[in-house]
Amino acid sequence: xxxxxxxxxxxxxxxxxxxxxxxxxxxxxxxxxxxxxxxxxxxxxxxxxxxxxxxxxxxxxxxxxxxxxxxxxxxxxxxxxxxxxxxxxxxxxxxxxxxxxxxxxxxxxxxxxxxxxxxxxxxxxxxxxxxxxxxxxxxxxxxxxxxxxxxxxxxxxxxxxxxxxxxxxxxxxxxxxxxxxxxxxxxxxxxxxxxxxxxxxxxxxxxxxxxxxxxxxxxxxxxxxxxxxxxxxxxxxxxxxxxxxxxxxxxxxxxxxxxxxxxxxxxxxxxxxxxxxxxxxxxxxxxxxxxxxxx
Amino acid sequence: xxxxxxxxxxxxxxxxxxxxxxxxxxxxxxxxxxxxxxxxxxxxxxxxxxxxxxxxxxxxxxxxxxxxxxxxxxxxxxxxxxxxxxxxxxxxxxxxxxxxxxxxxxxxxxxxxxxxxxxxxxxxxxxxxxxxxxxxxxxxxxxxxxxxxxxxxxxxxxxxxxxxxxxxxxxxxxxxxxxxxxxxxxxxxxxxxxxxxxxxxxxxxxxxxxxxxxxxxxxxxxxxxxxxxxxxxxxxxxxxxxxxxxxxxxxxxxxxxxxxxxxxxxxxxxxxxxx
Numbered sequence: 192x193x194x195x196x197x198x199x200x201x202x203x204x205x206x207x208x209x210x211x212x213x214x215x216x217x218x219x220x221x222x223x224x225x226x227x228x229x230x231x232x233x234x235x236x237x238x239x240x241x242x243x244x245x246x247x248x249x250x251x252x253x254x255x256x257x258x259x260x261x262x263x264x265x266x267x268x269x270x271x272x273x274x275x276x277x278x279x280x281x282x283x284x285x286x287x288x289x290x291x292x293x294x295x296x297x298x299x300x301x302x303x304x305x306x307x308x309x310x311x312x313x314x315x316x317x318x319x320x321x322x323x324x325x326x327x328x329x330x331x332x333x334x335x336x337x338x339x340x341x342x343x344x345x346x347x348x349x350x351x352x353x354x355x356x357x358x359x360x361x362x363x364x365x366x367x368x369x370x371x372x373x374x375x376x377x378x379x380x381x382x383x384x385x386x387x388x389x390x391x392x393x394x395x396x397x398x399x400x401x402x403x404x405x406x407x408x409x410x411x412x413x414x415x416x417x418x419x420x421x422x423x424x425x426x427x428x429x430x431x432x433x434x435x436x437x438x439x440x441x442x443x444x445x446x447x448x449x450x451x452x453x454x455x456x457x458x459x460x461x462x463x464x465x466x467x468x469x470x471x472x473x474x475x476x477x478x479x480x481x482x483x484x485x486x
Numbered sequence: 487x488x489x490x491x492x493x494x495x496x497x498x499x500x501x502x503x504x505x506x507x508x509x510x511x512x513x514x515x516x517x518x519x520x521x522x523x524x525x526x527x528x529x530x531x532x533x534x535x536x537x538x539x540x541x542x543x544x545x546x547x548x549x550x551x552x553x554x555x556x557x558x559x560x561x562x563x564x565x566x567x568x569x570x571x572x573x574x575x576x577x578x579x580x581x582x583x584x585x586x587x588x589x590x591x592x593x594x595x596x597x598x599x600x601x602x603x604x605x606x607x608x609x610x611x612x613x614x615x616x617x618x619x620x621x622x623x624x625x626x627x628x629x630x631x632x633x634x635x636x637x638x639x640x641x642x643x644x645x646x647x648x649x650x651x652x653x654x655x656x657x658x659x660x661x662x663x664x665x666x667x668x669x670x671x672x673x674x675x676x677x678x679x680x681x682x683x684x685x686x687x688x689x690x691x692x693x694x695x696x697x698x699x700x701x702x703x704x705x706x707x708x709x710x711x712x713x714x715x716x717x718x719x720x721x722x723x724x725x726x727x728x729x730x731x732x733x734x735x736x737x738x739x740x741x742x743x744x745x746x747x748x749x750x751x752x753x754x755x756x757x758x759x760x761x
Binding site for chain 1: 495499501502505506508509510511512513515516519528529530531532533574575576578579581582583586588591594597598601603604605606607608609610611612613614616619620631632634635640666669684690691694696697700701712713715716719726729730733736737740741745746748749751
């Protein structure tokens with residue numbers, strides 16, 4: 192990109208353009224980021240003066256059973272959402288990448304949950320999960336269940352139910368990431384494979400998936416960050432219950448900070464979450480780097 | 487078209503429609519519950535989806551049970567202020583990043599990209615404290631300002647500006663155009679499709695925003711509509727029908743905008759992923 196020095200342009204012109212963004216960056220990102228690190232070494236309940244407690248918050252984390260429950264639940268979210276957000280959307284993308292009349296309408300319908308608020312989605316799914324709701328009718332009708340389940344009140348089913356809702360809401364988004372990738376694959380690759388007698392499964396396995404590796408890598412990274420931050424669905428549907436079955440790190444941090452006013456402790460947990468997320472992003476980058484296939 | 491081809495195509499449409507039902511079904515169930523008359527059960531085996539007859543009683547009840555018009559208006563204000571600010575701040579910052587060389591250009595770009603790696607939940611607490619220290623807790627400004635800076639917007643516009651033919655910019659510069667004039671009269675019009683995409687995504691994200699307003703606002707009169715729905719759901723004794731009707735009302739604006747602009751959204755995602 193050639194961006195030479197422009198005659199007549201004053202040295203400070205570029206900075207003037209960037210000032211609004213830089214001020215917002217300083218006030219709402221840099222300053223809070225530094226505050227977050229400071230807070231995690233303090234005991235602070237908003238009302239009284241903050242007290243420096245050294246590493247005490249981190250020591251408390253290690254011995255806090257609810258923290259480990261929350262971490263485990265967050266990891267279960269991550270694992271549970273993997274097939275919903277990384278695998279199924281790829282199949283959906285292949286499906287809506289066909290040249291058929293009206294295919295745009297189907298893409299739009301699959302994308303609809305992405306544009307609606309998580310609150311509305313949570314409310315809608317409470318109707319689906321109702322004891323006398325559609326899901327119980329389908330599953331008992333098909334003989335999979337003997338009797339209806341109250342999914343959101345059941346310590347075993349509550350977490351899978353929330354994973355399903357979060358995954359359902361975002362599938363369309365991941366489908367579009369993959370669709371963008373699919374449209375870069377030259378059609379003649381498929382033609383050649385078809386001439387060689389390769390079936391649909393073979394074409395998916397040996398052409399689509401290898402060429403989609405960079406997009407799968409993007410999907411995996413975004414999925415991990417999304418899953419580790421799940422909050423609104425939990426707030427709307429279960430409040431972390433029953434018996435902490437859906438207590439995730441995101442919800443626990445929020446609850447510690449804004450229900451119990453343990454700002455320091457909540458920040459320390461936030462810092463741990465932050466480090467975890469960066470570590471995952473780096474790991475994922477390391478694992479997928481170099482496997483990028485250039486078409 | 488041969489018969490097997492026709493059958494194959496019909497099968498494909500059946501599959502596509504079945505999947506569409508999975509994505510639209512929960513909204514249809516909500517719509518049905520919000521329109522059913524009092525005498526018709528909301529839940530039953532088998533599901534009884536068609537309201538007989540459809541009634542607006544529950545929509546009216548939801549509309550009055552909480553200050554619905556206020557919440558809708560608040561959401562319009564949040565969107566109406568945040569989105570233009572977000573677009574102009576992003577464009578101003580993206581312009582020198584794309585077209586000028588200056589000391590610290592890479593530093594600024596990477597600082598802004600780094601914000602993508604600050605998870606919302608981690609920033610929630612310190613940002614709330616900063617906003618409180620600035621006296622913006624429980625204000626519209628406190629809800630709006632932290633949402634104005636977006637790495638996504640700056641990134642996308644930088645790509646777009648860098649793609650504008652150099653000759654166009656150079657010609658304007660040799661004509662003695664002021665940088666601000668070039669920005670306003672050359673670059674912004676050239677970037678119109680990208681601006682439209684940012685506008686739609688901004689609209690959707692601000693309309694649906696939940697966790698930040700929840701933390702900043704104490705006064706329920708300043709709630710955006712998504713918070714209003716959570717509030718309605720939390721009121722004990724809210725009828726399942728009026729909750730459904732209220733929820734449907736809350737998503738109508740964003741769904742309508744999406745239907746109208748869907749082509750831009752889907753094209754825009756393609757551009758963003760490629761960029």
